[in-house]
Structure formats: structure tokens, C-alpha cells
Amino acid sequence: MNPRAKHLLIPLSIAGLAAAVLATPAQAAAEPERTPLSAGRPGAYAVADFWLGANGAALKQARQYTWDSKDVAKLVRGQGDTTDGKPGQVAPIGGAKGTSVKVRNVNLPKTAGKVFFLDHKGVPRWCSGTSIQSRYRNLVATAGHCVYDVEGNEDVLRRWVFIPGYHDGKAPWGVYVGQTAFAHYNFAVHEDFDHDYAFVAVYDGIQLGGGKVVSKTDWDRHTGAKGVEKIVKKVTREQYEDWVGRTAQVGIIEDAVAPQTVGPEAKGAVYQPKEVTRDEYADAAGVGGPTAVKIGAQAFSETVSITKEAHDAYVAKQKGTYWPAGESFKGHAAPSADGKGWTLTRYYTKAWTIPGSEAEYYTVDYVYVIGLIKNVGRLGDVVGGQGFAWNQKPGQPVFAFGYPGDAHPDGDKPYTGLTMKYCHGKTNTGTYASNAFKVEDHLALKCSMTGGSDGGPWLLKYSNSKRLGYVNGVTSLFHDQDGNDRIDFVSSPYFNGDTAEVYADANQARNAKIVSDQGELLN
Numbered sequence: 001m002n003p004r005a006k007h008l009l010i011p012l013s014i015a016g017l018a019a020a021v022l023a024t025p026a027q028a029a030a031e032p033e034r035t036p037l038s039a040g041r042p043g044a045y046a047v048a049d050f051w052l053g054a055n056g057a058a059l060k061q062a063r064q065y066t067w068d069s070k071d072v073a074k075l076v077r078g079q080g081d082t083t084d085g086k087p088g089q090v091a092p093i094g095g096a097k098g099t100s101v102k103v104r105n106v107n108l109p110k111t112a113g114k115v116f117f118l119d120h121k122g123v124p125r126w127c128s129g130t131s132i133q134s135r136y137r138n139l140v141a142t143a144g145h146c147v148y149d150v151e152g153n154e155d156v157l158r159r160w161v162f163i164p165g166y167h168d169g170k171a172p173w174g175v176y177v178g179q180t181a182f183a184h185y186n187f188a189v190h191e192d193f194d195h196d197y198a199f200v201a202v203y204d205g206i207q208l209g210g211g212k213v214v215s216k217t218d219w220d221r222h223t224g225a226k227g228v229e230k231i232v233k234k235v236t237r238e239q240y241e242d243w244v245g246r247t248a249q250v251g252i253i254e255d256a257v258a259p260q261t262v263g264p265e266a267k268g269a270v271y272q273p274k275e276v277t278r279d280e281y282a283d284a285a286g287v288g289g290p291t292a293v294k295i296g297a298q299a300f301s302e303t304v305s306i307t308k309e310a311h312d313a314y315v316a317k318q319k320g321t322y323w324p325a326g327e328s329f330k331g332h333a334a335p336s337a338d339g340k341g342w343t344l345t346r347y348y349t350k351a352w353t354i355p356g357s358e359a360e361y362y363t364v365d366y367v368y369v370i371g372l373i374k375n376v377g378r379l380g381d382v383v384g385g386q387g388f389a390w391n392q393k394p395g396q397p398v399f400a401f402g403y404p405g406d407a408h409p410d411g412d413k414p415y416t417g418l419t420m421k422y423c424h425g426k427t428n429t430g431t432y433a434s435n436a437f438k439v440e441d442h443l444a445l446k447c448s449m450t451g452g453s454d455g456g457p458w459l460l461k462y463s464n465s466k467r468l469g470y471v472n473g474v475t476s477l478f479h480d481q482d483g484n485d486r487i488d489f490v491s492s493p494y495f496n497g498d499t500a501e502v503y504a505d506a507n508q509a510r511n512a513k514i515v516s517d518q519g520e521l522l523n
Helices: 003-007 040-061 216-221 237-247 278-284 308-317 379-383 497-506
Strands: 032-036 075-077 088-090 112-118 124-132 139-142 158-164 176-184 198-202 205-214 226-235 252-254 274-276 299-306 332-335 342-349 360-377 387-390 397-402 421-426 432-434 442-446 457-463 468-474 477-479 489-493
Touching (some): 040 112, 040 124, 040 158, 124 158, 124 379, 124 457, 176 497, 198 497, 226 237, 237 360, 274 278, 360 379, 387 497
Antiparallel strands (some): 075 432, 088 387, 176 198, 226 360, 274 342, 299 342, 457 468
8 A cells, every 4th residue: 555545634735834733743652663674694694695796786776765756745834843852962973094985075974875675576776874873883874764664565675785975886885784673663663754764773894805716625614605616718639638538527619510429439539528417317327227228428427515596596497507607507406415505416428529620629617716705894983973963953054965866756857866965954943744644743954855865864063074963854755845846845854852762772782793804604
């Protein structure tokens, strides 16, 4: 069900930021809601691998989260003051000193970045967010709808990660996988956009650092990313025959003009192992009955360890991909004898080929490679954390940062979503309501950023030199106040004592590593 249909209030006829006053709602007690985002460290590693794999292909395919981009509601004057206690704040922290990473605009905070996830249809999407100060330096502040599933039937959005300083497909300070989400009960359960904010505890960041060739023993022991690389080398016929005799591996002979023979007696024949199915192997090895006599060639097999992905592909389709990308296999995949992994048995017959006079010979070798994954540390230690403020007086100057990428309602698309943008100005002096999403008390800011910037921080007392301030809101909704089909205002929930209670709960979440300092996946 569309959340608008569930949340639609009585239509309001007043256009613009008019002075209509709504009935005062009863103040709800804060009820922080906690929701796991990943299944332990192995699950978190799988999430990071999804976004970082294939040179970040999923990151580049992601689109801004546009679950209601065409429906920009108008704002009307709300209650005006929703403070529920004394003003409070938590001071910001700086990140690591001496970083060599450059930011194009000195005004842009390196704490801010993109939030990536899969929507309820499995489509890669993004919102915006920021690192925020916390006890264990591991919290991200964003919009609630950028964490909780308001369109589908799941509790939270899947494969959630935060990338601070994201710029044009790059993750300069690593990828931080979501561990646990914290939100107000009224949003997590009732999708009340007066509480459209969330704090996410993330694992320590990781970066991919290329690959390293290791022995088969070390490869088997490695619990992180690993694979086998295919190395093809052009050689002479003599070198080829020597290599085949020593290794019994299947090489490549190009421009062979005669068919395979049944034995080495043919003049000019070159020994060339041929990969076959298990049944063909059984015949050739003499274990399949009298048909073995018809083939008349010796046979051999080899059993090697394979990745879980290769095994699963085989089980699902009875065919799949062996380690080298694109190489089909005819072997038999099965659980390993110790029950801790998977194996692939490949079958060969010993055969001979008569090459042409212009034939070219290639050896094919495989090397065992482990992925080098670097643990970059806690989010706050790497990029710092913005401060946090609540029960602040409206009408103060703020900077709103984010990654807009959606079009305006009229179809014009001025933003790409590849780089961070910002708006600057004073919020309106009172809070505002909307005829949708149960909004009764939002702060409003004149700003033309579009979808994709939702979840981005609103920072009070922002210092251009330090690039730090105090998170006092997050972009929640987009509005067209003058009716020209272009977004001209954005709004944020008012941060009060309820918000502080959710933050306090999230502040207790301890940080955790996904990989060790040596790059090994931790259990």
C-alpha cells in the first residue's frame, strides 16, 4: 500500500506557508525502536562485497530513492513550538589528521555521504546521510524512510551501507555496513513522518586493496574474498608438449585442422587432455561398462575446492561458472568431505590432436588469489562526526547537504547525484504541517534540492574551516509552495526530546569489525 493513502489527512485549501493553525496533537512519549540490518559479520561482508564487487558496478547503477517524487505536498503553518524540554547538544568531533584525500569544495563536510540500499523491488537506490558524534564513533544520521521500508512489506531496506565523502563513484574513506537501525516507534511502526529520522550503528569501514597470489594451502585457509585467476601464455609446440606432459592440464591449440585421434600412434599427434562429463569419464576409465572399449583412451580426474557461489550456481542450474569468469565446467559439485566447504571434480580423457602447420600453442595456468580487504577503522575516527542538537529555537541559519538526483515535477533535472550539493538559509520561525504523511510539525527551509538529498543533514553553527556543526534536522520531504511544478522548499522533523531519546539509545551501540587488521573475515 502507498504510504500516502494510509496517511492522507483532510485536504487543506490554504496554499503556501499560510497561517492556518492545526489542532495541537498529544505529545507522544519516545519509544526507540531497534532493528538489525545485517546477519552478523559474514552477512555484513556479503553486503560490502555486493556494493564493491565488479569495480563498484552496483554503486554506479543505483538511482535516487524516488518513492513519491511526483507528489510534492504543500506546507501550512503548524503548531509553532514543539519543544518538550530544555535545549541540548552534543559537540562534534574531527576525523583523522593528515588525510591526503582532497575535497573539491572546502565548504563540503567529509562526514556527509550517500546511503545505499535495495528497495522493496530489489533496485539499488541511494539517499543522503552523515556521520554523527557518538560514544563508539559509529553512528550515521539519516531520514527514517532511508532505512525503514515504507513501500514494501519488510521492516528495513536491504543491503544498507554508508559511504562518506562519496564522489562520482568513489568511496575515498571506505564503506560502512549498517549493523543496527534506531528510530522512533511512531515511524518504524506507523510511518509517522513527524519522526522521519533514524540513527544507524555501522561496522568499522572496509576498503578493497587488490589481490595477492598465495599457495593453495593459504588459499584454503583464507576466509575472506578469494578466487583463481586464469593465465594464458603463448609458447612453442615443444614447450607446450613439455608443459602438458608435466601438468596434464588442458591448454589451447588454435588452428588445429584434423580431428582428435584415439591414441598417440598418429603421426604428428599432440597430447591434449579433453574435459568431459562424468559419464564420458566413466566410459573412458572402464568403469562404465563395455563402451569404454569404444573410446579406447585413458582418463583422469581432479577434485578442487570451489567457492560457495560456484557451488550454488551449479546446484541451481546444473551448470555455472568455475573460478575464472565465463569458463563453463562439466564437472560435479558437491559438499567437501569435511562438510565445511564445497568441491568440484573435473573429468578428462587423454586424447591426441593433429594440429595444422600454422597452429599456435597456449598454456593455461591458474593461480590462487586472495582479496586484500583493509579495515579502515571506526567511522568517527576516519571522517569525524557532526554534533547533535535538539529543542533548538526555529529560525536559525542552517546548511542542508545532500546528493540530489531526481527531476523536478516539471521534468527538469538539474542534478546528477554524483556530487554533494547544499542549501543555506534560515529555517522558518514556526513549524509547519502538510496534508500528507501525518506531518504536523516540520521545520521548513527554502531550497531547490530534489530527491536523493533526502536524509542529508541540516547543520546549525556550521564552520566552513572545520566543516563541522550540529545536526538539527534531516531532509525528509520536498515541497512546491508557489505551484510552478518545481521544488522550492524542503522540510525536516523538528528535533526535540523524542529525537534525543532515540539518539541516546543508538549511542549505546558498540562498534564491531567485519575483517581483522590482516583482512581475514571475522566470525
